Amino acid sequence: MSAGASKAVALDLADPLAGKRELFELPPGVIYLDGNSLGPPPKAAFAELEQTARHEWGEGLVRSWNDAGWWSLTDTLGDRVGRLIGAQAGQTVVTDSTSINVFKALHAALALRPNRQVILAERDSFPSDLYIAEGVAASRPGAELRLSADSTTLADMIDERTAVVLINHVDYRTGALRDMATLTRRAHRAGALVVWDLCHSVGVVSIEVDALDVDLAIGCTYKYLNGGPGAPAFIFANRRHHEGLAQPLSGWWAHAAPFAMESGYRPAAGIRRLLCGTQPILSLRALKAALDALEGVDVAAIRAKSLALTSFFMELVEPVCRDFDAHIITPRSDGRGSQVAIAHEQAYPVIQALIDRGVIGDFRAPDIMRFGFAPLYLSYRDVADAVSAIREVLASEAWRDARFSTRALVT
């Protein structure tokens, strides 16, 4: 056994979260390092889907909107996600996609700052956030999107014209973690609001939106929360903004009296103003099972293991990088999320060759291999074995096989 593998065995024995792995369905022979893109199914999700489809839909039919609590899932699940980000109840709903929630959050922020016109974002943000910000700016006369080169210059660009700053808590490529406290304070001092995108931090980083007086936050539930492909996203709005919340997707779920069937829109009180229309109940129920798997687990314990897993990975992979002209671009400090990104000229075929060996990471253009470490189902032994596979693929040049160079539709 290599030194890395024996150290891994010792770390696994002392891991307080080791027992959580059995809650997840993972195929044998796979080391799954892509939970930051799509988390695996919690085993309980299958029974939950069966119950929802066969009994509640099949037998309860339309009655299940009341009897099975379907109508309230946006709120009940929202409060549970809220607990993971440090939000008191009544400020978070699970609904729509992250992209749609970015749209609603930016509009809401601009409406809360009617005398300001600038949306400030980082050039390296996840593209959909920027595309949506462009769309919001184009749809509001006078509104303007300004982009910064990075998060440091972003902070320096906040001024009296800034209505809202849109920022990714964790950079989806490098894995760098932004300082939520400092940036939020900085924006507030200038009279601006901040929309935090928590897609790559929710469930793996300790977040305290209430304590830091965060204005608005949005995020995915299909990454580290394991809600399933296309699971609805969440949106949080600080209670102190609720009275002035306005967003243009004013559908009937956001109406004060949805079943009064009035011809005019009257906004619901509170966070439900950020809803729009009917939600995918099957997907919400899969997410419920996923949140059950997190029940009773302290996010701080997850964060501690996340940092330990990524440290261990970097320690073992560093010499491999040195030998094969690859570079870790993720910060070594605690200022990182739960992934490690490695730049390598042949990143695409190397990732394909690794996937062929059962080590599933992903590729992000132009030259990044991205490895996500989800503490609930990964062991230190997985980390050591993944690094052995990386060394083997690079040393043998197995990635040169032509079948690893064909770009798939989804990378």
Ligand SMILES: *Cc1c(COP(=O)(O)O)cnc(C)c1O
């Ligand atoms: C994954 C991710 C998204 C995805 O948005 P969808 O609307 O769910 O496709 C958006 N923003 C960030 C930062 C992400 O990481």
